[in-house]
Amino acid sequence: MDQIMSPALDTDFIASQNAPLAAAVQEEYDALGRTLDRRGIDIAAITSAVAAFAVASPSWAVGSGGTRFARFPMGGEPRNIFDKLEDCAVVNRLAGATPTVSLHFPWDEVDDLSGLKDFAGTLGLGFDAVNSNTFQDHPGNALHPLSYKYGSLSHTDPAVRAQAVAHNIHCAELGAKLGAPALTIWLGDGSNFPGQSNFTRAFERYIDSVKTVYASVPGDFKLFLEHKMYEPAFYSTVIQDWGSSLLAAQAVGENCLCLVDLGHHAPNVNIEMIVARLVHAGKLAGFHFNDSKYGDDDLDAGAIEPYRLFLVFNELVDAAYRKAPGFAPSYMLDQSHNVTDPIESLMTSAVEVQRAYAQALLVDRSALEGFQDANDPMMASQTLKRAFTTDVQPILAMARLQKDAAIDPVSAYRASGYRAAVTRIRPAKSGGSGGIV
Ligand code: RM4
Numbered sequence: 001m002d003q004i005m006s007p008a009l010d011t012d013f014i015a016s017q018n019a020p021l022a023a024a025v026q027e028e029y030d031a032l033g034r035t036l037d038r039r040g041i042d043i044a045a046i047t048s049a050v051a052a053f054a055v056a057s058p059s060w061a062v063g064s065g066g067t068r069f070a071r072f073p074m075g076g077e078p079r080n081i082f083d084k085l086e087d088c089a090v091v092n093r094l095a096g097a098t099p100t101v102s103l104h105f106p107w108d109e110v111d112d113l114s115g116l117k118d119f120a121g122t123l124g125l126g127f128d129a130v131n132s133n134t135f136q137d138h139p140g141n142a143l144h145p146l147s148y149k150y151g152s153l154s155h156t157d158p159a160v161r162a163q164a165v166a167h168n169i170h171c172a173e174l175g176a177k178l179g180a181p182a183l184t185i186w187l188g189d190g191s192n193f194p195g196q197s198n199f200t201r202a203f204e205r206y207i208d209s210v211k212t213v214y215a216s217v218p219g220d221f222k223l224f225l226e227h228k229m230y231e232p233a234f235y236s237t238v239i240q241d242w243g244s245s246l247l248a249a250q251a252v253g254e255n256c257l258c259l260v261d262l263g264h265h266a267p268n269v270n271i272e273m274i275v276a277r278l279v280h281a282g283k284l285a286g287f288h289f290n291d292s293k294y295g296d297d298d299l300d301a302g303a304i305e306p307y308r309l310f311l312v313f314n315e316l317v318d319a320a321y322r323k324a325p326g327f328a329p330s331y332m333l334d335q336s337h338n339v340t341d342p343i344e345s346l347m348t349s350a351v352e353v354q355r356a357y358a359q360a361l362l363v364d365r366s367a368l369e370g371f372q373d374a375n376d377p378m379m380a381s382q383t384l385k386r387a388f389t390t391d392v393q394p395i396l397a398m399a400r401l402q403k404d405a406a407i408d409p410v411s412a413y414r415a416s417g418y419r420a421a422v423t424r425i426r427p428a429k430s431g432g433s434g435g436i437v
């Protein structure tokens with residue numbers, strides 16, 4: 001692994017990029033501090049909460065994404081998990097919000113696991129939930145001789161189910177060795193034709209398989225079940241919605257929780273309410289953040305519906321404020337970058353998620369409660385809007401400055417020449433075929 005010594009990872013370089021911007025940030029921060037002070041809010045407390053906020057980078061999102069029609073590769077795409085970690089380190093170094101990476105197996109599997117852990121450590125990175133993959137076949141991989149064409153954990157054939165169970169247990173073991181807290185199970189199982197699959201039997205087989213995985217996972221390691229309405233199956237999906245996910249998680253056990261990917265719902269679904277329900281049930285695992293207009297678009301977080309992202313965070317901050325029992329969600333990005341430099345998209349998305357969090361922290365919760373109890377919809381909604389429309393940019397910039405990250409991550413990244421440097425080192429990956437990796 002020929003590690004890049006890029007200015008993008010260098011504190012002095014970042015400081016030199018920040019220098020011309022720092023005075024303006026301070027001035028805007030002080031002005032916002034006075035405004036918030038008049039609202040009874042301590043800007044320093046908000047800034048440290050924002051600085052402590054973290055969201056994981058997805059290892060699979062640092063290469064160019066694609067649609068089922070085509071993929072347009074860019075220069076310097078990562079060749080392996082070490083390159084991916086290097087790109088993730090740049091994202092974290094400059095935007096200062098993504099100290100962990102979510103791995104996907106077998107895509108990211110290596111023989112030398114402790115070497116991988118050490119390498120991540122030298123880059124200042126740790127690991128969040130790992131992901132299993134039984135939504136595609138893995139030709140040549142001795143652990144996956146059977147096909148997942150007709151499903152995996154819910155397959156009609158016990159031999160395929162056993163293979164998928166073994167893979168998930170293996171992933172959990174890899175995750176535990178790397179210090180990851182959980183395994184996320186998203187599976188493509190479902191059907192394309194009415195009648196093709198028996199909904200009840202498929203769901204029961206799935207629960208049975210997940211119970212077997214659960215029985216073998218180490219200690220307090222968690223299982224996250226990720227639902228998705230459709231795709232790759234287009235008529236039915238075994239874990240189609242949060243209801244199915246919750247039923248399964250409740251059947252499996254205490255450390256089995258429900259993960260919400262923002263793109264995995266029908267249009268118009270009230271996702272923030274799903275959040276509230278899962279918090280109520282003590283079953284919210286966390287999120288895959290992204291944005292969408294039509295379906296599982298995997299666009300950059302906050303790119304399309306920033307108000308919805310804020311409303312999701314409003315529920316999360318409310319849960320923390322109420323000290324909801326067991327509330328400790330994991331936050332991850334899950335995006336596909338088809339037309340942008342993935343590093344720029346990930347930095348921008350991490351900032352957008354942080355922005356929604358900062359805005360939600362500004363909600364006057366006791367005023368809101370009063371308006372709710374008094375049945376005053378206008379003032380209740382205005383209370384949320386007041387927080388959402390506050391420009392928290394100076395808080396985000398100050399949080400980055402305090403952490404030696406970049407005030408303006410995208411400009412600093414461009415000035416570092418990282419993409420050109422990796423393009424010289426990493427040979428171009430051919431491939432115009434569709435697919436997300
Ligand atoms: C799926 C889902 C999973 C992710 C895969 C790559 O749509 O969102 O979380 O692991 O994509």
Ligand code: MN
Pocket residue numbers: 186226261288334
């Ligand atoms: Mn996801």
Ligand code: MN
Pocket residue numbers: 261263264296298334
């Ligand atoms: Mn998805």
